[in-house]
Structures are given as structure tokens and as C-alpha cells.
Amino acid sequence: MALKSFIHVHPDSHFPIQNLPYGAFKTHSTTLPRLGVAIGDYVLDLSEIAKSGLFNSPLLAGSDCFLQPTLNKFLAMGRPAWKEARDTLQKLLSSTEPALRDNMELRQKALVPMSEVEMVLPMEIGDYTDFFSSMHHAKNCGTIFIGPKNPISPNWFRLPIAYHGRASSVVISGTDIIRPRGQGHPTGNSTPYFGPSLKLDFELEMATIVGPGNELGKTIDVNEAADHIFGVVLMNDWSARDIQAWEYVPLGPFLGKSFGTTISPWIVTLDALQPFACDAPKQDPPPLPYLAEKISKNYDIALEVQIKPSGQKDSSVVTRSNLKNLYWTLTQQLAHHTINGCNLRPGDLLGTGTISGPEPDSLGCLLELTWNGQKSLLLNGTTRKFLEDGDEVIFTGCCKGDGYNVGFGTCTGKVVPPRD
Amino acid sequence: MALKSFIHVHPDSHFPIQNLPYGAFKTHSTTLPRLGVAIGDYVLDLSEIAKSGLFNSPLLAGSDCFLQPTLNKFLAMGRPAWKEARDTLQKLLSSTEPALRDNMELRQKALVPMSEVEMVLPMEIGDYTDFFSSMHHAKNCGTIFIGPKNPISPNWFRLPIAYHGRASSVVISGTDIIRPRGQGHPTGNSTPYFGPSLKLDFELEMATIVGPGNELGKTIDVNEAADHIFGVVLMNDWSARDIQAWEYVPLGPFLGKSFGTTISPWIVTLDALQPFACDAPKQDPPPLPYLAEKISKNYDIALEVQIKPSGQKDSSVVTRSNLKNLYWTLTQQLAHHTINGCNLRPGDLLGTGTISGPEPDSLGCLLELTWNGQKSLLLNGTTRKFLEDGDEVIFTGCCKGDGYNVGFGTCTGKVVPPRD
Numbered sequence: 034m035a036l037k038s039f040i041h042v043h044p045d046s047h048f049p050i051q052n053l054p055y056g057a058f059k060t061h062s063t064t065l066p067r068l069g070v071a072i073g074d075y076v077l078d079l080s081e082i083a084k085s086g087l088f089n090s091p092l093l094a095g096s097d098c099f100l101q102p103t104l105n106k107f108l109a110m111g112r113p114a115w116k117e118a119r120d121t122l123q124k125l126l127s128s129t130e131p132a133l134r135d136n137m138e139l140r141q142k143a144l145v146p147m148s149e150v151e152m153v154l155p156m157e158i159g160d161y162t163d164f165f166s167s168m169h170h171a172k173n174c175g176t177i178f179i180g181p182k183n184p185i186s187p188n189w190f191r192l193p194i195a196y197h198g199r200a201s202s203v204v205i206s207g208t209d210i211i212r213p214r215g216q217g218h219p220t221g222n223s224t225p226y227f228g229p230s231l232k233l234d235f236e237l238e239m240a241t242i243v244g245p246g247n248e249l250g251k252t253i254d255v256n257e258a259a260d261h262i263f264g265v266v267l268m269n270d271w272s273a274r275d276i277q278a279w280e281y282v283p284l285g286p287f288l289g290k291s292f293g294t295t296i297s298p299w300i301v302t303l304d305a306l307q308p309f310a311c312d313a314p315k316q317d318p319p320p321l322p323y324l325a326e327k328i329s330k331n332y333d334i335a336l337e338v339q340i341k342p343s344g345q346k347d348s349s350v351v352t353r354s355n356l357k358n359l360y361w362t363l364t365q366q367l368a369h370h371t372i373n374g375c376n377l378r379p380g381d382l383l384g385t386g387t388i389s390g391p392e393p394d395s396l397g398c399l400l401e402l403t404w405n406g407q408k409s410l411l412l413n414g415t416t417r418k419f420l421e422d423g424d425e426v427i428f429t430g431c432c433k434g435d436g437y438n439v440g441f442g443t444c445t446g447k448v449v450p451p452r453d
Numbered sequence: 454m455a456l457k458s459f460i461h462v463h464p465d466s467h468f469p470i471q472n473l474p475y476g477a478f479k480t481h482s483t484t485l486p487r488l489g490v491a492i493g494d495y496v497l498d499l500s501e502i503a504k505s506g507l508f509n510s511p512l513l514a515g516s517d518c519f520l521q522p523t524l525n526k527f528l529a530m531g532r533p534a535w536k537e538a539r540d541t542l543q544k545l546l547s548s549t550e551p552a553l554r555d556n557m558e559l560r561q562k563a564l565v566p567m568s569e570v571e572m573v574l575p576m577e578i579g580d581y582t583d584f585f586s587s588m589h590h591a592k593n594c595g596t597i598f599i600g601p602k603n604p605i606s607p608n609w610f611r612l613p614i615a616y617h618g619r620a621s622s623v624v625i626s627g628t629d630i631i632r633p634r635g636q637g638h639p640t641g642n643s644t645p646y647f648g649p650s651l652k653l654d655f656e657l658e659m660a661t662i663v664g665p666g667n668e669l670g671k672t673i674d675v676n677e678a679a680d681h682i683f684g685v686v687l688m689n690d691w692s693a694r695d696i697q698a699w700e701y702v703p704l705g706p707f708l709g710k711s712f713g714t715t716i717s718p719w720i721v722t723l724d725a726l727q728p729f730a731c732d733a734p735k736q737d738p739p740p741l742p743y744l745a746e747k748i749s750k751n752y753d754i755a756l757e758v759q760i761k762p763s764g765q766k767d768s769s770v771v772t773r774s775n776l777k778n779l780y781w782t783l784t785q786q787l788a789h790h791t792i793n794g795c796n797l798r799p800g801d802l803l804g805t806g807t808i809s810g811p812e813p814d815s816l817g818c819l820l821e822l823t824w825n826g827q828k829s830l831l832l833n834g835t836t837r838k839f840l841e842d843g844d845e846v847i848f849t850g851c852c853k854g855d856g857y858n859v860g861f862g863t864c865t866g867k868v869v870p871p872r873d
Binding site for chain 2: 159160165174175178186187188191192194195196197198199200201202204211213214215216219224225227249250251252273276279280281282283284285286287288289291292293318321322323369370372373374375376377378381451452
């Protein structure tokens with residue numbers, strides 16, 4: 034029989050007792066953020082549970098990890114502590130356990146309606162890295178920018194290509210995205226274009242949240258990499274394609290990306306995703322030994338992007354993809370990141386890169402969907418080549434279990450014009 | 454008459470009263486790092502000065518900025534506070550001022566011999582960005598990697614090219630650099646090379662330390678950018694050229710750089726560098742308005758790189774360059790960084806990129822000096838194409854004033870073999 038909570042959870046909810054994703058929130062009565070897990074339409078305040086002494090397992094009893102304003106301390110504790118927390122919380126929230134269910138005073142304090150909280154970034158992000166791990170995306174971008182002959186460079190099949198991103202401009206879902214200004218390609222011998230980006234795009238990504246890190250100079254074995262991954266979020270790596278196309282030779286994307294990156298507020302743990310693990314694609318050529326996994330897994334997470342233009346009541350679905358479209362796995366990405374001895378730290382964010390599938394309606398950004406603006410996308414009576422001011426972009430992600438979901442909620446952001 | 458301290462400072466010292474660079478240090482009796490300024494062979498412990506109430510200017514009286522383990526709080530306070538601190542410290546240390554000079558108890562506590570301290574990173578680095586602002590370096594790298602026809606891409610003359618670097622692996626001078634492992638170009642159809650980098654290099658750079666930042670979505674005007682720069686350090690952006698050459702298409706350098714970046718411990722303030730300001734090179738084509746400065750300045754800072762092979766008594770000078778070789782100024786770099794609304798934070802590190810001059814003995818890395826290993830560099834009886842294990846690389850930087858120096862000390866690191 035499926036595990037059930039004493040809290041009513043709608044069958045369509047992303048947050049049943051099987052999920053229990055972690056986040057940080059504020060209410061009008063709190064000053065510092067608090068840590069919580071989502072359950073149905075409520076946030077369970079972990080600081081209240083900790084203060085009540087209900088975390089009584091060996092690693093968590095007496096720990097102040099849930100009294101922090103960010104998850105970093107808990108992230109650093111590693112999988113044994115995460116497992117204890119999950120076991121404790123699933124038991125406390127289950128329909129058969131009286132400790133919380135029958136303690137009205139504690140329920141009053143610890144269960145906060147989601148409608149009353151403001152979610153904030155759940156961790157301090159030391160460094161943010163963005164990979165480029167969907168073959169379909171790599172192929173489409175290469176075809177658009179370089180041409181149809183050899184659109185994917187040969188290194189792509191040998192290593193998970195990535196670049197360092199900007200940590201300071203990672204924001205929480207719901208934050209407005211200010212259209213960036215910058216330079217674009219000149220036409221002929223003229224001066225470059227300068228002004229608000231004319232090719233503002235979303236990028237459908239997910240991102241790994243790093244747990245325990247590694248010391249500078251040490252590597253993480255690919256077969257142990259999963260123990261360094263706490264969980265996963267949805268991520269929109271907003272991109273200004275005109276700025277990016279002009280600036281990126283020879284050192285890669287810079288200002289075309291660093292004006293904003295949105296993540297969803299709830300970190301779904303790798304433990305909650307286990308039932309949705311699936312085989313990773315066969316890799317040809319076979320990866321070098323340091324990237325060869327004993328068991329190579331992806332996760333079956335259905336992803337969807339909607340755009341809601343300003344003033345319209347309804348949003349339109351513009352793409353449907355799935356995390357399992359990735360060629361390189363999350364664990365290969367993490368192991369590759371450390372093969373040179375680069376140190377990861379708890380809370381680091383590793384983006385997957387745009388997750389495009391093989392079908393035309395599974396492409397993960399407008400660059401691909403409109404083929405760099407050569408065609409228009411129909412949106413419920415209007416059209417788009419790139420994003421316009423007022424457009425709200427809404428990502429969702431969900432795993433379908435037997436009678437329940439393990440979902441990510443939404444990752445949203447509205448485009449607004451430049452400010453000054 | 455030149456300002457003089459009651460502390461004896463050798464005429465060759467980098468740290469006279471005209472300099473007063475900031476750093477963070479530990480002694481065997483302290484647990485947390487403390488903040489200090491260098492004066493001759495001493496470190497002045499700013500926490501002791503603060504506790505004695507000697508910072509009595511409007512912005513600093515009562516502030517705990519010098520009781521922190523990092524400079525971030527002081528950096529955020531901006532130029533008016535920096536100016537007050539400099540005025541106070543120059544007065545306190547001057548030969549004519551009795552407050553510290555004649556207080557033996559305070560001198561005993563506050564003046565620590567440099568030989569007794571261990572320097573540590575003086576700030577938390579939120580993000581590290583690396584520019585590419587020497588035209589000679591850009592031209593040489595382009596010629597080596599792309600060919601002699603159009604070695605510099607046209608965007609280079611229009612904007613200060615940069616990429617996001619890795620903040621976690623920035624280390625303080627004196628830290629060993631562990632040779633990274635990674636993939637290199639395959640020969641023909643074989644699998645790629647995998648193993649310790651065979652082309653380990655230094656990169657002679659300097660780096661700006663950001664003071665007050667900007668809000669996400671706001672820009673910093675190029676004519677106000679200097680107020681956001683606290684000071685400058687020497688920086689060695691170690692590079693594995695074989696890893697870099699294989700991985701960098703199309704998203705830029707990643708693991709070829711992120712295994713270690715060394716900075717010198719003393720931040721020389723922009724105020725101390727003012728007497729060494731010089732004209733920046735004329736820029737043709739003229740920069741777009743957002744990069745056009747009313748007054749465009751470089752700084753005349755003589756730079757030198759020495760290599761000391763393992764077991765040798767002496768080091769050999771391998772290059773001499775100067776910060777004034779930069780095409781794009783520090784203020785243009787900073788303003789460009791924010792033109793898309795990207796938020797800088799106090800303590801951010803902005804590298805200049807390798808500082809190569811026009812002469813063959815002024816090139817800032819081995820890639821250029823040995824033309825990617827095609828020729829050997831003579832080193833005091835031995836030769837080098839790239840760095841070998843045991844090599845110590847020593848950077849120095851110094852401005853020559855009238856009877857005094859404003860120097861940076863050294864930025865050093867020794868190459869050691871991979872660990873596991």
C-alpha cells in the first residue's frame with residue numbers, strides 16, 4: 034500500500050509524502066529565511082520540528098542544520114544524514130504516526146500554508162557551472178551557428194562540455210527578468226548594434242545541487258558521484274542570443290547569460306527520484322575509463338514550457354521535453370568537473386544545459402523552436418520569434434508514479450524592460 | 454618632503470607608508486584570520502587599532518569592519534571609508550605622530566613581524582571573471598590556435614572579451630599547484646590523450662578587487678567605475694594548454710583553468726596607485742559610448758616572472774611586462790561587465806587576462822614564450838617548454854616612485870604532481 038500522509042494531498046499535487054522537496058521560505062512574521070519541506074499545500078517548517086526534538090536520529094539529534102537560513106550545512110552532511118531526515122519526515126507526516134498529527138500546537142506552528150510564504154534561494158551558491166549535455170541541442174545550435182556540416186565538434190562525444198556561469202545572478206522563481214542591454218553583431222562595416230537585446234530566449238534546463246564537495250586537487254569517482262548530489266531543480270538559463278553570438282568567440286558565453294538564471298524553489302532529492310531512474314543512452318564512442326559508470330542512469334522527468342504573454346489570460350505550451358534526453362548523465366558531469374582537481378562545494382549548482390529532445394516540439398529554447406527567428410511560433414492568437422516584454426515563461430517538471438507525482442512545481446519569470 | 458614612517462622601511466621595500474596594502478593573516482596564536490596592512494617588514498593588525506579606538510573618523514568610528522575575518526564588509530563601504538582609513542593609517546604610522554609610535558604596549562600588540570604570519574585569502578570571492586585585454590596576447594594566441602590570418606576576432610576591438618572563471622579554486626600565494634589530469638586532443642582517430650597535463654603553463658595577470666557592487670539589473674557608468682574598484686593584486690591564472698585546447702570549443706575554457714588560480718596576499722589600493730597612473734592606449738575603432746571614458750587611465754606597474762626549478766638555488770627571469778600593456782582599462786572592464794545588468798558583489802575578482810607586451814621577452818605565458826612548445830626557453834643551464842613538477846613560479850610587481858616603491862610583493866606557487 035502506498036505511503037499516505039495525514040495531511041490531505043490532492044492526487045495531482047507535485048508534493049505528496051513520496052516527494053518532500055527542500056526549500057527556504059519567509060513569512061510576514063519571520064525576518065531570516067527558514068528551511069522547510071513541501072507537503073501538499075503546506076510547508077513543514079523544519080526549524081520547528083528540530084526545536085521540538087523530533088529529529089532524534091544519530092546524525093541529526095542535536096544538530097543545528099535545520100536552524101540555518103540556508104541548506105548549505107545540511108548539504109555538507111551527506112547522504113546518511115539526508116536519509117535519516119527523509120525517514121524521520123516520512124514517518125512524522127504519515128497517517129499512522131501520532132507525534133505531529135495529534136499535536137495541534139506543533140501543527141499550528143510547523144505547518145504553514147504555502148499561500149502565506151515567500152520562497153527564497155535555498156542555498157548559497159559558491160559556483161555555478163553550466164553543461165551542454167543534450168545532443169539534439171548541441172546539434173541544432175551547431176547547425177544554426179556553424180552550419181549543417183559537422184555541427185557537433187568532436188570533443189562533444191568525448192567529454193561533457195561545460196562553462197563556468199555567474200553565481201551572483203541566480204534568482205528564485207518569480208523574480209522579474211530585466212531585459213539586458215548589450216552589443217550585437219555589426220552589419221557589414223558599421224559599429225555593432227547596441228541596445229536592449231532583440232533576441233531574448235529561455236533555456237529549459239535542470240540543475241544538480243551539490244552536497245559534500247571535494248578538496249582542491251582530489252577527484253570524485255564517477256561511481257561515487259551520486260553521493261555528492263543532493264537533488265535537482267528546474268532552471269531557466271535566460272539567454273540573449275544576439276549578445277551571445279557576438280561576444281562568445283573565443284572564450285564562450287558571458288554577458289549573454291549573466292543577467293539572470295532562474296531556479297525553482299523546491300529541491301527534489303535524488304532519493305525521491307529513485308523510482309523514476311531509467312537507463313541512460315548508450316554512448317558511442319564509449320567514454321574514457323574515468324567517465325565509465327558501472328550503472329549509468331537518467332531520470333524520467335517530463336518537462337514542459339509555457340509562455341503567457343502580457344495581458345493574456347492563458348498560457349500556451351511551447352515545448353515538451355524530458356530529462357532523459359540527456360546524453361551525459363548528472364554523475365558523469367560531476368565526475369568530469371573534478372577530474373582536474375577542481376573543488377566543488379556544498380550548494381554548487383550544475384546546470385544540465387538546454388534539454389532538447391529529437392522531435393520538433395521537444396526543443397528546449399526559442400533559438401531552436403524558431404530556428405534563430407527564421408520562423409514564428411504560434412501562441413494562442415499571437416506569435417513569437419523571441420521573448421517580448423511582459424512575457425511570463427513557466428517551466429514545470431513532474432515524474433508520474435503509481436497514483437502519485439514527484440513534481441518540481443514551477444519555475445517562472447516575467448520579462449520586463451531595462452530599468453535605467 | 455616625502456611622508457616617512459617611524460617604522461624603519463628599507464628603500465627597496467615594496468611596503469612603505471605610501472603603499473599600505475590590505476591583507477588577512479593568521480599567527481600561531483590566532484584562530485580566525487585578522488585584517489592588516491603591510492608596513493616595511495611588519496603587518497599592522499587593524500583589529501588592534503580598531504579596538505584601541507584609533508579609527509575615529511566619521512565612517513569608521515564604531516564600525517566593526519576591521520574586526521571581521523575578511524575585507525568584504527570594508528570593501529562594501531566604498532571610497533569615502535577607504536579614504537578615511539588611509540588618512541588615519543598614514544597619520545598613525547608617520548614619524549611625527551606619537552599615538553602609536555610612543556605607545557609601546559599597543560606597538561607590541563599591533564605590529565606583527567611579517568616573518569611570523571601566514572597570509573590567507575583576504576576576501577570571500579563571490580564570482581571570479583577573467584578578461585582577455587592584452588592585444589599582444591590575443592594576437593599571439595590567435596596566431597598559435599587559429600593561424601596568422603585574422604588572429605584577433607573582430608569583436609575583440611569592440612568589447613573587453615571575458616569569461617566566467619571558477620571562484621572555489623582561487624588560492625593564496627604560496628599554495629602548491631597540483632598538476633591537473635584531463636583529456637587532450639586525440640591523434641587522428643585514436644581516443645583522446647588522458648593523464649596529467651603535459652602543457653602546464655602560468656599566466657601573468659593582475660586582478661581588480663571589487664568594492665561596492667551593483668543591484669541586479671542596474672549598470673555602473675564607466676566614468677564612475679573607479680569608485681567600485683578597491684585595489685589590485687598579482688594573479689597567476691595557471692592553465693593546462695592541452696586540456697584547454699581540446700575542451701574549449703564552443704563554450705570556452707573550463708577544466709584547463711579551474712584547478713587553481715593564485716593571487717598575491719596584499720591588495721594595493723587604487724589610491725596608492727594614483728601617482729603611477731598613465732595614459733591608456735588610443736583605441737581604434739573608438740569605443741561605443743558606454744565604454745568611452747572621460748579620462749582613460751592605465752597604471753605603470755612593472756611586472757616580472759621568474760621560474761625556480763626544483764633543486765636549483767636560483768630562479769631565472771623569464772619575462773618582464775607591465776600593466777600598461779593592456780588595451781582595455783580596468784574601468785572599461787568593470788563597466789562592460791555590468792552593461793547587461795549583471796550584479797557585481799564586494800570581493801569579486803576581475804582578472805585582466807595575460808599581460809603580454811610587444812617585445813619577445815615581455816610575453817606573459819609559456820604558450821607565447823615557447824610558441825606552444827615549438828622552441829625551448831633557457832633557464833640557467835636547463836630548458837623549459839612547459840612547467841615541470843617542482844618548478845616554482847614567482848611573480849613580482851612594483852611601481853617606482855621618487856625614492857620609494859609601491860609594490861605588490863610576490864605571487865608564488867610550486868607545481869606538484871597529481872595526488873591520487
